[in-house]
Amino acid sequence: MAQKELICIVCPLGCHLTVEIDESKEQGIKVFGNKCPRGETYANKELTAPTRMLPTTVKIKNGILNRLPVKTEAPIPKEMIFPCMAVINEVEVEAPVKIGDVVIENILGTGVNIVATRTMTAK
Amino acid sequence: MNYDIVVIGGGPAGLASAIEAHKKGVSSILVIERDRELGGILQQCIHNGFGLHIFREELTGPEYAERFIEALKAMGIEYKLDTMVLEIGEDKCIKAMNEIDGFMSIKAKAIILAMGCRERTRGAIAIPGTRPAGVFSAGTAQRYLNMEGYMVGKRVVILGSGDIGLIMARRMTLEGAKVLAVAELMPYSGGLTRNIVQCLNDFDIPLLLSHTVTEIKGKDRVSSVVVSKVDAHMKPIAGTEVEYECDTLLLSVGLIPENELSKQAGVEIDPRTSGPIVNESMETTVEGIFACGNVVHVHDLVDFVTAESNRAGANAAKYVIESRKKAFSVINTYSNEGITYIVPQYIRFENLEDKFNLFMRVKKVYHNAKMVVKADGVTIKEFKKNHMAPGEMENLVLEKSLLNESIKSLTVEVIKEVV
Numbered sequence: 001m002a003q004k005e006l007i008c009i010v011c012p013l014g015c016h017l018t019v020e021i022d023e024s025k026e027q028g029i030k031v032f033g034n035k036c037p038r039g040e041t042y043a044n045k046e047l048t049a050p051t052r053m054l055p056t057t058v059k060i061k062n063g064i065l066n067r068l069p070v071k072t073e074a075p076i077p078k079e080m081i082f083p084c085m086a087v088i089n090e091v092e093v094e095a096p097v098k099i100g101d102v103v104i105e106n107i108l109g110t111g112v113n114i115v116a117t118r119t120m121t122a123k
Numbered sequence: 124m125n126y127d128i129v130v131i132g133g134g135p136a137g138l139a140s141a142i143e144a145h146k147k148g149v150s151s152i153l154v155i156e157r158d159r160e161l162g163g164i165l166q167q168c169i170h171n172g173f174g175l176h177i178f179r180e181e182l183t184g185p186e187y188a189e190r191f192i193e194a195l196k197a198m199g200i201e202y203k204l205d206t207m208v209l210e211i212g213e214d215k216c217i218k219a220m221n222e223i224d225g226f227m228s229i230k231a232k233a234i235i236l237a238m239g240c241r242e243r244t245r246g247a248i249a250i251p252g253t254r255p256a257g258v259f260s261a262g263t264a265q266r267y268l269n270m271e272g273y274m275v276g277k278r279v280v281i282l283g284s285g286d287i288g289l290i291m292a293r294r295m296t297l298e299g300a301k302v303l304a305v306a307e308l309m310p311y312s313g314g315l316t317r318n319i320v321q322c323l324n325d326f327d328i329p330l331l332l333s334h335t336v337t338e339i340k341g342k343d344r345v346s347s348v349v350v351s352k353v354d355a356h357m358k359p360i361a362g363t364e365v366e367y368e369c370d371t372l373l374l375s376v377g378l379i380p381e382n383e384l385s386k387q388a389g390v391e392i393d394p395r396t397s398g399p400i401v402n403e404s405m406e407t408t409v410e411g412i413f414a415c416g417n418v419v420h421v422h423d424l425v426d427f428v429t430a431e432s433n434r435a436g437a438n439a440a441k442y443v444i445e446s447r448k449k450a451f452s453v454i455n456t457y458s459n460e461g462i463t464y465i466v467p468q469y470i471r472f473e474n475l476e477d478k479f480n481l482f483m484r485v486k487k488v489y490h491n492a493k494m495v496v497k498a499d500g501v502t503i504k505e506f507k508k509n510h511m512a513p514g515e516m517e518n519l520v521l522e523k524s525l526l527n528e529s530i531k532s533l534t535v536e537v538i539k540e541v542v
Contacts, residue, residue, distance in 0.1 A: 007316060007319070007320050007324075009316070009317035009320045009321060014315075014316025014317065014320075014510070035509065052321065052325070053171045053181075054297075055169050055170045055171050055183050056169070056297060056298075057169060057268075057269055057272075059272065064159070064160070065270050065271070065272075066270070066271055066272035067268075067269060067270055067271070067272045069169035069183060069184075069185050069269065071169075071171060071183055078325070081297070082297075085297055085298075089298075099185075099186065099189055117169065117183040117185045117186045118166070118185035118186065118188075118189055119189060
């Protein structure tokens, strides 16, 4: 049986969680130290399929700024962060852009779009 | 030029206060912004986590800003960009200038100060060593990277674990830099725990608590920095020096409310917050001059800035429309054991809503403690707190019915509960 320490990031309390993992059982994850049920959900997700939002920028031509802020429309698997960054950094868009415009569709087959997080007028 | 309300600063505080004043019936409003666009610091804070309180959803900084900018434009509120306010004179006469209008004298019935804050610099904390290129305040680096498109370095050490420092550790890593360490003078981080997990732990970036930078080396560009452990009195311990080869040092060592204009206008400053002393209406010690956002005290969440600015906007509108004076019973607020400061610094009983807020910061990390509010020495309310830290602002909601006209003081203190 393995043990793991986690810090819950659901709310600002930041509970220190101890997780016991028993791989021989189907419901083999036990969580201790959480002050509310959300800690258990977080720990389960964090240990089985951790996801993160990815906010970053892309190059933009002819805009009032040199970079356009973008984000993943939904959280992506944690291990996809750097592969996605490599794709995003190859992209260049042209102003004008509207907030919510899709910059990259279904990035690397994750089913998640990269969208603009601001409107940018042309120079 | 004449306006009912002039708002100085077009960031989150200025935008929210102008919109709220308009909603409350004042249409003659001018927002003055010195940058090339509205939105303030939010435009460079491209990460998510904004708006959970106000919009019940998680937005990035630019998305949060755009909602307010669109609302402002839809109301037809006037604004001037690239415009610098030089002086707030007597009788609320504002001297400002820009390239299009030249020099302007703008007369206002009420003024809202919303200038925000600036970052502390290397000079302010006096780090010894040479003076090479490659030392940036974290916010400056953030603007370079996220808006101008310049990568500021490849091997990075960060001093200070406030939220901007943590966010920049992740941001630099995502863009291909190696962040060697985040050093923090205090024995705890000044940032939100979720940021330590998402920004440092996710990328295996070490957080060195009770450490500081004791030397910067390099001739033209930073070549290395020396990091030392500090003792309980925050003095570096000889023999603990570790040298990190790097080309960049980012400083996230605190923010200072920017109050040159406020001081000029005769507004009294609280030395604990470095911001104007304000009352329950966010009015400063000069009648008709209001203040809100980071110019008053540094906030950790923009949602709280918006709430505070709504109050400033509503009260500025009330001041313009009613413009009547009244005698008030003043209740001063005092921070006792464990509390660094309280905003507002005083409240006027007659002007209170049924419920009102006191904002404050605690001096250190507390677990299972309670906050006790006393009126003239008598306990009127207690708040149980599982967890409090200096990096997280506390907001106590009190009822007007707990007070009366004869009360002179309100105090708040932390009592560590015996568990």
